[in-house]
Amino acid sequence: MTVKECYKKMDGDYEKAVRLMGNDERIIKYLKIFQRDTNFDSLCNAIEQNDFKTAFNAAHTLKGVALNLSLTSLAASTKEITEILRIGKPNDDIIPLLQNTKKSYELVLEGINTLLDR
Secondary structure, eight states: OOHHHHHHHTTOOHHHHHHHHOSHHHHHHHHHHHHHOOHHHHHHHHHHTTOHHHHHHHHHHHHHHHHHTTOHHHHHHHHHHHHHHHTSOOOTTHHHHHHHHHHHHHHHHHHHHHHHTO
């Protein structure tokens, strides 16, 4: 699998990623770093514990990382959750949004793992 194919699988913007990072080697470097990022786990744990300040910080950071890596679908779903958490008192929409974000996140990890197994 090429990096471009990986981005298609992850519902990302490969051309934008190349413009931001310069080449496939740098993209791969940052995707490897993304694999070790703990913000998604922090987001899930914080929501489970009703710690919405920590959840907001994790979601906001994850959104920024996704935008910097041009992971379009993950950035969009994380943006939605971030905006609900920004007010500090999320409503019943938070769980479906978290599930949607989880699907996008897992798709990204699956793409990265497939890419790195090449």
